[in-house]
Amino acid sequence: MSPLSTFFFDRVTVDICQQMEGVLALTDQLSRQRLAPDAEACVSGVAEAAAGVRHLLEAARDLRTVTHLGLSLEPAPLRLRELVDEVHGRWQPAAAMSGVTLLVAYDGDPEACAIGDGPRILQVFDGFIGEAVASMRRGAVEASLRTVVTPEGVRLEGRVRGARDPAWESQDLESRVREVEGRFGLEVAIGVVLARQIVDGMGGVLRSEGAGAASETVIFEVTLPTTEETPAQAPQAAERSVHVLVVDDNATNRMVAQALCEMFDCTSESACDGAEALEAARGGRFDLILMDIKMPVMDGVSATRAIRALPGAPGAVPIIALTANAEPEDAEGYLSAGMNGVVEKPMKPEHLLAALQEALGEADAAAAAAA
Numbered sequence: 001m002s003p004l005s006t007f008f009f010d011r012v013t014v015d016i017c018q019q020m021e022g023v024l025a026l027t028d029q030l031s032r033q034r035l036a037p038d039a040e041a042c043v044s045g046v047a048e049a050a051a052g053v054r055h056l057l058e059a060a061r062d063l064r065t066v067t068h069l070g071l072s073l074e075p076a077p078l079r080l081r082e083l084v085d086e087v088h089g090r091w092q093p094a095a096a097m098s099g100v101t102l103l104v105a106y107d108g109d110p111e112a113c114a115i116g117d118g119p120r121i122l123q124v125f126d127g128f129i130g131e132a133v134a135s136m137r138r139g140a141v142e143a144s145l146r147t148v149v150t151p152e153g154v155r156l157e158g159r160v161r162g163a164r165d166p167a168w169e170s171q172d173l174e175s176r177v178r179e180v181e182g183r184f185g186l187e188v189a190i191g192v193v194l195a196r197q198i199v200d201g202m203g204g205v206l207r208s209e210g211a212g213a214a215s216e217t218v219i220f221e222v223t224l225p226t227t228e229e230t231p232a233q234a235p236q237a238a239e240r241s242v243h244v245l246v247v248d249d250n251a252t253n254r255m256v257a258q259a260l261c262e263m264f265d266c267t268s269e270s271a272c273d274g275a276e277a278l279e280a281a282r283g284g285r286f287d288l289i290l291m292d293i294k295m296p297v298m299d300g301v302s303a304t305r306a307i308r309a310l311p312g313a314p315g316a317v318p319i320i321a322l323t324a325n326a327e328p329e330d331a332e333g334y335l336s337a338g339m340n341g342v343v344e345k346p347m348k349p350e351h352l353l354a355a356l357q358e359a360l361g362e363a364d365a366a367a368a369a370a371a
Contacts, residue, residue, distance in 0.1 A: 009061070009064070010061065011324075013057045013058075013060070013061045014324050014345065014346065015324075016053070016054075016057055017054050017057055017058060017346040018250075018252070018253060018256070018324075018345055018346045019252060020050045020051070020053050020054035020057075020346075021054065021252075021256045021346050021347065022252030022253065022255055022256050023046065023047075023050040023252075024047055024050050024051060024054075024256075025252075025255045025256045025258075025259040026252075026255065027043050027044075027046050027047035027050070028047070028259060029255075029259070030043045031043055031044070031047070052187070054346075055187070056186065056187050056190070059187065059190045059191060059194060060190055062194060063190050063193060063194045063197070066194065066197045066198070066201065067197065070201065071120075071197065071198060071200075071201025071202070073117040073120060073201070073202070074117050074119075075115045075116055075117055076115070076116075076117070076118070077113055077114075077115060077227050077229040078113060078114055078115070078116050078118045078224075079111070079112070079113050080106075080108065080112045080113065080114060080145065080147050080154070080156070081106050081108075081110045081111070081112070083118060083121060083122065083145060084104055084105070084106040084144075084145050086118075086122055087104055087122065087125045087129070087143055087145075088102070088104040090122070090126070091104075091125075091126075091129050091133070091143075094133060095133050095141060098133050098134075098136070099138050100133050100136050100138065100139065100140065100141055101139070101140040101141070102129075102133075102140070102141050102143070103140055103141070103142045103143070104142075104143050104144070105142075105143075105144040105145075106144070106145050106146075106147075107144065107145070107146040107147070108145075108146055108147030108148065109147065109149070112147050112149070112154060113226070113227050113228070113229065114147075114153065114154040114156075114224035114225060114226055114227060115224055115225045115226075115227045116156075116222075116224040116225075117202075120198050120202070121156070121158075121198075121222075123191075123194060123195060123198055124158065124195045124198050124199055124220055125143060125158060125160065125195075126191055126195070127191035127192045127193075127194055127195025127196070128143075128160040128192065128195055128218045128220075129141060129143055129160055130187070130188050130191045130192070131188050131191070131192050132160055132161070132162030133162075134185065134188045135162065136162055139162070140161075140162070141160065141161065141162040142159070142160070142161035142162065142217075143158075143159065143160050143161075144158070144159045145157070145158050145159075146158075146159075149226065150223070152223055153223045153224050153225045153226055154223065154224050154225075154226055155221060155222075155223045156221065156222050156223070156224060157219065157220075157221050158219070158220045158221075159217055159218070159219050160217065160218050161210075161216070161217040162216070162217075195220075199220045199222065202222045203222065203223075204220055204221055204222035204223075205220070205221050206218070206219070206220050207219050241265070241266070241267070242264075242266040242267070242287045242288060242356070242360065243266070243267045243268070243269075243285060243286050243287050243288075244261050244266050244267070244268040244269075244286065244287065244288050244289070244290060245268070245269055245270070245271060245277060245280055245281065245286045245288075245289045245290070246258050246261070246268050246269070246270045246271070246290045247270070247271045247272075247273070247274065247276070247277040247289060247290065247291045247292055247295070247300065247303070248270070248272075248290075248292040248295070248322065249272055249273055249292065249294075249295040249296060250292075253292065253322070253345070254270045254272075256346075256347065257290050257322065257347065257352075258270060260347060260349055260352055261290075263349065264352075264353055264356065266356075269286075272295075273295045273296055273297040273298055273303075274291075274295055274297065274298030274299055274300055274302055274303025274306070275297045275298040275303070276297075277289065277291065277298075277303050277307070278298070278303055278306045278307055281307045281310065281314050281317060282310060282314055283314070284312070284313050284314040284317075286317055287317070287318075287360065288317065288318045288319075288320065288356065288359060288360060289307070289317055289318070289319045289320070290320050290322050290343075291303060291304060291319050291320065291321055291322060291339065292321075292322050292323065293321055293322070293323040293325065293334070294323075300321060300323075300334075301333070301334065301337045304319050304334075304337045304338045304339055305337055305338060307319065307338075308337075308338040318340045318341075318359035318360060318362065319338065319339045319340055319359075320339065320340060320341045320342065320343055320355050320356070320359055321334040321339045321341070321342045321343070322343055322345060322347065323342065323343075323344065323345060324344065324345045330342075340358075340359040340362065341355040341358060341359050342355075343355050
């Protein structure tokens, strides 16, 4: 893929994912209304389709990145028992809808911790469980994680019974994708190939046991460094009522951001461009501003500089950039313009919440020091 093709692929997938986030925000709002049963079914179907499109595009972009640029890992302290809980929570509804019984088990010290990339390990389970669920019309899929402390670290042995033989060494990547796609569909194919790439990238091994579709078990093993450090707690919702100004020229993006604010028990108002944001900010009624970068009339960087020039509290309001251009050099420019943080589009709830908490914490500290 040429650099220009890569650029457009990334831009198009990001834009479509943003639009799907908007569709999901709209369906979430609709689902809270009193609807006739037929309308509820339609809303549910739209939400399921939008979530599927978003997930497929994110997986395709991730696979392209891993294949062409190599696997990127973000190691952090993990409580390994919690990985199994996450696997169960992610796959139980899908398995039940497919008429498949999902059995998930953990074998090891329930308090065992290691340094590793939890989301990547979950992607490995996702790939093989997705294939197993897709290949069964009834019966059970068994997934397990066994942990053993060794002098080299913590050895993780993951098993998925019901997945297919992973021994594809004679085929190139395209042939692997085509083979699984022909049996189970493109989304499953991407998940399986990505799972294999992740195991390879983590220095692990992959093998299978048994023979025949019903009894085959895919096994992956990786070794992670041990740690005494406790995994960080998931961020909680804001402790105080927060009023947020959402600034974006795209109505869908505004709705997505406002839906996330509502999820975190924050109230919000919106503005369509930087000039409107500047006028709204003069009143000093906002605790935080979520600012898009590229907008007509006045862009986000210019609006931030203008707000910072306001006297008193309105000029000190925390401002977080919302942008698809979140490379380090871009983020540095936003921060130098007076912004307090950057959240990449399409927005992930945990990233936005972490940025909100950090910016509000800094603002509260500054207010306390001034007092």
